[in-house]
Amino acid sequence: MSFELPNFLDWSSLNALRQKMGAPLSVSFVPDLRFKEIDLPVLERLQKTGVDVKFDEVEVLSDGTLAYKGYRVLLYIRDISSIGHQEDMPRYHLAYCRTLDKMRRNSRFDRYVVANGESGKFQVNVIENGIRTQHVRLNVCQNCLDQIHWDGFAMKMPREGRLALVSRFALPDFFKKYSRDLMAVRPKHTSDTAPLNDYSQDWSEVSERTKRQRGYRCGKCSTMLRQTDSKFLHVHHRNGQKHDNRDSNLDVLCIGCHAEEPMHGHMKNLPDYRTYMDRYRR
Known part of the structure; x- marks a missing residue:
């Protein structure tokens, strides 16, 4: 007894066999010739x-x-x-x-x-x-x-x-x-050894000394603020690391210029900011 195998490349012949077997019919074999965009690294x-x-x-x-x-x-x-x-x-x-x-x-x-x-x-x-x-x-x-x-x-x-x-x-x-x-790049510190990103204990002394050395003058707009108005003069950490008090990392800025630094926009909601802008920027 001989048995002739269907042509498995012929979709209609394959489905005829699947129908005799009571198996679900297959869908038509259609080659997908669509080009896919290559996402370069x-x-x-x-x-x-x-x-x-x-x-x-x-x-x-x-x-x-x-x-x-x-x-x-x-x-x-x-x-x-x-x-x-x-x-x-x-x-x-x-x-x-x-x-x-x-x-x-x-x-x-x-x-x-x-x-x-x-x-x-x-x-x-x-x-x-x-x-x-x-x-x-x-x-x-x-x-x-x-x-x-x-x-x-x-x-x-x-x-x-x-x-x-x-x-x-x-x-x-x-x-x-x-x-x-x-x-x-391997991190310089682990979670155990990384210094806390907070002001150093002597920050008030460092801040006042830096203002004095820079002549109580804003490094951006050159506004000079002394005595009663020195509260409008801030010392800003360039790299965002509050414990890094190297002179090269410190900027002396009026509160108006400080508020324009990246991620410092919240300062514009402070009463001192509004007072300074009314007094010096009008």
Whole structure:
């Protein structure tokens, strides 16, 4: 007795056999020829084309620098209307500075992309009679250098000195100090050994001494406050670590400028802030 096997590649023949067996019928074999978009690894995209981001996707680290999905990143505006002189080009950002904070508050943060190459050249899409993609060398944002106090940079310096530091700034040096791969960096402390992020016991003495050494003058707007009005003058930790009282980590700021620092907006609800603004900023 011979038995002829059905052609298992023929959908109708296979279903005829399944029907005799009382088994559920199979659906038609239709090849799926749809192409699926390949999601390139994050690091490869960061170093080549950049990644469009929303504000809540970017993390502001304790040192003020920026991170995206485990990598320290740079932010810049990729799509521009035209390319002019270098001084007219957008800057790239490496810290959450006053410029980024203003863009966020004005709901314009979605114009940015993140990247972390170190060549200093960034992919820019020039929108002018179509779209033309170029790789352009951009300058670093001065407010960012001021935020992390890079190489002694400060916005109160003379313009010539600031421009000299900008021209010497190199991303390889930045990523040497601030590691690109955050997941590969071992924390300096464990949960047991990490110092408490609180003011030191001698903070009042440190604060008063720093104000006196800086001439009771705001390091941002240069307003001088003494005696009865010195309560409007604060000492701010640049890296957010309240126990780090190194002179290079301390800024003397009036309460008006202090409230503009990243994550310090709550100060605007303080009575001292409103009194200061009425008295000095009207």
